Amino acid sequence: MLEQSPPLGLFISGKAASTAWVNGRLIGSNGRPGAGRRSETPGRMDAVIPIPSGLLHAGANEIALQLSGVSGFLRLDSPMQALMIGTYTDPTDLILRAYWPSLGTFGIFLLGALYFGVGTFRGGDRAGAALLCLISLFAAGQLLAEASRGLLAYRYPFHDLRLVLIVLCSLGFGLCLTAHVIRRFQPRRPWLSFAVVVLVTVAGVVLTASYDGKALLAMLCPVLSCALGTACWSWKHKPGAAVYCVALVVFGALSLFLGGKFLDVAFFYLVAALLLFLFAQQAAVLAREQKLGIALASHARQLEAALDQARTxxxxxxxxxxxxxxxxxxxxxxxxxxxxxxxxxxxxxxxxxxxxxxxxxxxxxxxxxxxxxxxxxxxxxxxxxxxxxxxxxxxxxxxxxxxxxxxxxxxxxxxxxxxxxxxxxx
Missing domain, CATH: 2.40.50.1020 (LytTr DNA-binding domain)
Structure with missing residues (x-):
């Protein structure tokens, strides 16, 4: 690095205000550390401080940091995420590069929300359309919350709100998916089935320590519950249950296999694929509804004649x-x-x-x-x-x-x- 001409910078990512020294020399601050909220000026979640030329040398170098993080409302086990030296650049650009591929799925989520939003007010299956609209909106909301770190150079207290939004959107996505599947196959006690999934999911989210784990569980628990339910309905020969079961099992298995990378990028590709599957299934339902409407119109004409004859x-x-x-x-x-x-x-x-x-x-x-x-x-x-x-x-x-x-x-x-x-x- 010392032989390269571009300037270097000290990258600090974490929930803190910071002041940095390199080899005993003050190089700058990210916000202003303080003992309390009044004395602290919150720093950016992802910041870079330029390192003057000639300050670093080959061999051992010393970095000293003064940190404070008293302005947030969440207490994280790992509030500091990165400390490194590299070529000076805007850290949000580096983060956005990681999220940029997944932003392409935002169009699918938005189109799904608009299409089924209209169907909520004008379609035949309004409840089904409303659930798919909410699923699309929660997926879009989670994508924006995740990508906001690369879109905005926000100060670290906003990071707490971002984590909460990600968990809530993931939870909303999972529970709306559960309601959609239960409504699709109509078990004998739908509200009881839905309440069980809600209780198990919320309990798991509350008991999980990490917020990545909370977001993953908020989505994965309903998906696996629906997979189990559709497996039972498939065994009872419910039409369409086997296809739902396969789709949900594949979705859940890939989420477990991908692990930590799941919520960053792959989540949105998988959600987009799952939504396309749900859209196709809903289109099939609407086609059946249209066919049933034609049949009912025929029945109406028959009933009209029959009621005329019934008077005699x-x-x-x-x-x-x-x-x-x-x-x-x-x-x-x-x-x-x-x-x-x-x-x-x-x-x-x-x-x-x-x-x-x-x-x-x-x-x-x-x-x-x-x-x-x-x-x-x-x-x-x-x-x-x-x-x-x-x-x-x-x-x-x-x-x-x-x-x-x-x-x-x-x-x-x-x-x-x-x-x-x-x-x-x-």
């Missing part, structure tokens, strides 16, 4: 179908079934006498087996039009069909206008 009572032809209940196969007459409702992996059949039975199968399969008098008025409900008495419209736009047994079945918002015009109900 007539005897419906009897037909029998097979239902599987607790391992037994039984034949039942369809003219006694008033409506069917989806109940997880089962279908609940309601009968004219008020009784109910469970069938081990899907609502789609049941729809194909039932005669034309049965119409699907909602993604989770099929009604026997012979038992429909009236329709009532709710302020939200959905409707409620009243069955002759007194039961009430919801009607999808998409088919409400046609049904309402047909029966002239309010």
């Amino acid at each position: 009572p007539k005897q419906l032809p009897s037909q029998t179908i097979r239902i599987v209940d607790t391992g037994r196969i039984e034949l039942v007459s369809t003219d006694q079934i008033t409506h069917c409702s989806g109940a997880g992996d089962y279908v609940e059949l309601a009968f004219a006498d008020g009784s109910k039975r469970l069938h081990n199968g899907s609502l789609n399969e049941m729809e194909r087996e039932l005669p034309s008098a049965f119409l699907r008025v909602h993604r989770s409900h099929i009604v026997n039009t012979a038992f429909v008495e009236s329709l009532r419209r709710e302020s939200s736009g959905v409707g409620q069909l009243r069955i002759s047994t007194g039961a009430v079945v919801p009607v999808s918002r998409r088919i409400m206008p046609m049904v309402r015009r047909t029966i002239g109900s309010d």
